[in-house]
Amino acid sequence: MANETEDHETQYCFPAVNSSCIKTKRSTLESNIMYVIFSLQSVCTVILNLLVIISIAHFKKLHTPTNLLILSLAAADMLVGLIVVPIEGMKLTATCWYFGDNICGLYSILVGLLLSASLSNLMLIAVDRYVAVCHPLLYPHKITTAKTLFCIFICWFCALPYNCALWISSRLSDSNKTDACYGECTFTFSYAWKVTDLFFSLLFPCSVIISLYLRIFYVAHQQVKVINSMLNGKSVLKGSLRRKSDRKAALTLGLIVTVYLLCWIPYFILSLTENIKMISTTMILLWIMYVNSAVNPLIYAFFYPWFKMSVKHILTLKIFQPASSLLNIFPDLS
Secondary structure, three states, X not given: OHHHHHHOOOOEOOOOOOOEOEOOOOOHHHHHHHHHHHHHHHHHHHXXXXXXXXXXXXXXHHOOHHHHHHHHHHHHHHHHHHHHHHHHHHHXXXXXXXXXXXXXXXXXXXXXXXXXXHHHHHHHHHHHHHHHHHOOOOHHHHOOHHHHHHHHHHHHHHHHHHHHHHHHHHHHHHOOOXXXXXXXXXXXXXHHHHHHHHHHHHHHHHXXXXXXXXXXXXXXXXXXXXXXXXXXXXXXXXXXXXXXXXXXXXXXXXXXXXXXXXXXXXHHHHHHHOOOOOOHHHHHHHHHHHHHHHHHHHHHHHHOHHHHHHHHHHHOOHHHOOOHHHOOOOOOOO
16 A cells, blocks of 8 residues: 555655656656667667768768768767757656756757757758759869868857857746746747747748759759750760769758758747647657658668768778778779
């Protein structure tokens, strides 16, 4: 009878605090299963994106503007797997936040920073592919490694103060909440900030990305028609192969952008219309976003021969051999 009474008692995150949040009861088996799932997701996300980062950083042939953008995106995805997934898994399993308001604020800023950086990288990738496909003669002069690195730095740097301001606004809104409890890490926004964030985090970047890729695929379709009509002349064969490679890269990166937006937009729209205290539907969409961080390397594996070749060298430890960074991992294009 004593155990039965204890099982029905309300459990608090901080029993000694009067305003403590109520802790959701879970069986030991349920908690262990959730911890295993979240751990596997975290490990897979980190390892897959780390392979992308090592590949691009190690092999000199991969030091191109496009691949630097992919590396920046992989870095954001890896941090999601390394930090965000474990913490969110702990919050979902334990349903309590044990690290205080300051760490909650830093964590909220980090999540916003990674999201903003990822979306900015996708915009830069769209611009990169637009110039490569639609203006191939200008590409070597307009898109350089130095300019790309500068743009990546600006995207990460500008995302930080924006998300800090967003967090400060949420703290001011939270101070007026009457149902707040100790042991939660949530944040709410004023209507003005919701509209501002809707524009900068959804409408503007998505409009730019979608419009650029529509233009890319239209121009690519026109180029295919022109190349097919000129294939009788061998003098255009090399140029046609180069353009075919650019179109394939645009298609692959377009797929990455499409998957990302499909994973992200539903959650963003739903979070704007509901209380930030997540319901089950919102949590499902949130975890779909986190799973997306492990999907991009799988897309590279399917569509990029260089990624398959570089992963083979990494897993067989050939990258530790002398001059391995100079290996040509594009045998078909040499």
